[in-house]
Amino acid sequence: xxxxxxxxxxxxxxxxxxxxxxxxxxxxxxxxxxxxxxxxxxxxxxxxxxxxxxxxxxxxxxxxxxxxxxxxxxxxxxxxxxxxxxxxxxxxxxxxxxxxxxxxxxxxxxxxxxxxxxxxxxxxxxxxxxxxxxxxxxxxxxxxxxxxxxxxxxxxxxxxxxxxxxxxxxxxxxxxxxxxxxxxxxxxxxxxxxxxxxxxxxxxxxxxxxxxxxxxxxxxxxxxxxxxxxxxxxxxxxxxxxxxxxxxxxxxxxxxxxxxxxxxxxxxxxxxxxxxxxxxxxxxxxxxxxxxxxxxxxxxxxxxxxxxxxxxxxxxxxxxxxxxxxxxxxxxxxxxxxxxxxxxxxxxxxxxxxxxxxxxxxxxxxxxxxxxxxxxxxxxxxxxxxxxxxxxxxxxxxxxxxxxxxxxx
Numbered sequence: 017x018x019x020x021x022x023x024x025x026x027x028x029x030x031x032x033x034x035x036x037x038x039x040x041x042x043x044x045x046x047x048x049x050x051x052x053x054x055x056x057x058x059x060x061x062x063x064x065x066x067x068x069x070x071x072x073x074x075x076x077x078x079x080x081x082x083x084x085x086x087x088x089x090x091x092x093x094x095x096x097x098x099x100x101x102x103x104x105x106x107x108x109x110x111x112x113x114x115x116x117x118x119x120x121x122x123x124x125x126x127x128x129x130x131x132x133x134x135x136x137x138x139x140x141x142x143x144x145x146x147x148x149x150x151x152x153x154x155x156x157x158x159x160x161x162x163x164x165x166x167x168x169x170x171x172x173x174x175x176x177x178x179x180x181x182x183x184x185x186x187x188x189x190x191x192x193x194x195x196x197x198x199x200x201x202x203x204x205x206x207x208x209x210x211x212x213x214x215x216x217x218x219x220x221x222x223x224x225x226x227x228x229x230x231x232x233x234x235x236x237x238x239x240x241x242x243x244x245x246x247x248x249x250x251x252x253x254x255x256x257x258x259x260x261x262x263x264x265x266x267x268x269x270x271x272x273x274x275x276x277x278x279x280x281x282x283x284x285x286x287x288x289x290x291x292x293x294x295x296x297x298x299x300x301x302x303x304x305x306x307x308x309x310x311x312x313x314x315x316x317x318x319x320x321x322x323x324x325x326x327x328x329x330x331x332x333x334x335x336x337x338x339x340x341x342x343x344x345x346x347x348x349x350x351x352x353x354x355x356x357x358x359x360x361x362x363x364x365x366x367x368x369x370x371x372x373x374x375x376x377x378x379x380x381x382x383x384x385x386x387x388x389x390x391x392x393x394x395x396x397x398x399x400x401x402x403x404x405x406x407x408x409x410x411x412x413x414x415x416x417x418x419x420x421x422x423x424x425x
Contacts, residue, residue, distance in 0.1 A: 021037045022379065022391075025218055027206070027221060028226075029225060031201040031204060031205070035218065036210075036375065037210075037211070040112065041112050044110075044209045044372060045122070045210070046207055046380065047199075047206055047380075048205050048381055049103060049204045050384055051198035051199075052099055052101045053066065053099065053171070053178075054102055057235070061182065065104050066177055067140075068104070069099045070143055071139050072125050073085070074135035074139065075129070075131070076130060081132075084125070088110060088114075088118060093108055093111060095118075100176070102313055106122055107377065112210060115220060119220050119224045120224045123224035123225045123227070126225070127229070131188040132188065140183055143183050147175075147179070150175075150177065154254055154256070154258040154324070155258055155322065155324065158258040158260045161250060162420070165246060166242055169240075169241070171238070172240050197234060199229075201228050202230060204228075206225065207383070208376070209372055239315045240316055242264040242316070244418050245420060246420050248421070250425070252424060252425060257425050259324070259334070260421070260422050261421045262320035262321065263319050264319075266312070268314055268385055268387060270317065272410055272413070275402050275409065275410035277310060278410070279344065280309065281360075281361045282344065282357050284308025286307075292306045292336075296323060296333055302326075304324060306323040307322055307323075308322075314385055327425060338419075341414060341415045342415050344415070345411035345414070348405075354402075
């Protein structure tokens, strides 16, 4: 079930649910579904999960889109949604005391949305504008094109938003079929974070989600074969070069994930003292932004470094990134220095978990994928246990993996 501040259960229809106690004047609840862009296996369906995320608010068998928009707004709350490569999440942020209102609305959207054609046509234009806005953002486009290169031949390669052509071809019937197949009890998790008791939250959810189908028609996912080391340049007329360098890592259940996360944070985390920031920005003034991050999926993951620089500095920046990565892998870190890095990383994680909205979403995602519930204490303990040799092994893993590089010029 969980600890005293976190409980999980299975509702009568098979829907898993997680409750997280968080005292205060706000509460967060939502449904996270194990379906995202990687489940779109043919080009005509690219962007379908994201399209449904946008249009699920456009009307149900009983409610108009105007009612849906105003239902949470009327009490000062918000209704929102987002799509990733593996999940679609619909959730609400509300003043405490309004959980029933939010839960019932989300359940109705998940089970009874009808996707009126006229409303879909209007939202289609909004989504196409969103696609264009990403194309106008070189940093975002660089990551998308990097994925196309790294995951070539697998559904993970395509953009979450889809293309204008694929979005134009999505119909109301397609959306309803997708909803019926993916938004099911066995394929989803309901999450709550707030002051209401677990018993009341679970009872409300059990009643609200009674109409949610038990089973759907989701297909098994195909694990990608990550492309070998490759360097690709896409020429344009940009003021700067935008580069993503990356290497494959393990997925969400990788035993080395905490050591890799610490190594990534040391290299290019949000701190101004991150090694790559010191080397490329503070000491040489070559970049405005340089960052390292990891993206983990259920069966695979990717470590990436992004930087934007002037065209004549591109080669130098690449060499500095590579040398910094190899230096962390080859030079053992002292216990004193490692402890300082751990302390910084744990502080950053503590701040991130203080965000109740993100905590609620993380609770749902953890239950969806069979992970431990978010716990600052448990995470801190795992980070404290990392030894200098484990950190070096993690850095060697990153430095020794095939390096893929994508640059927009």
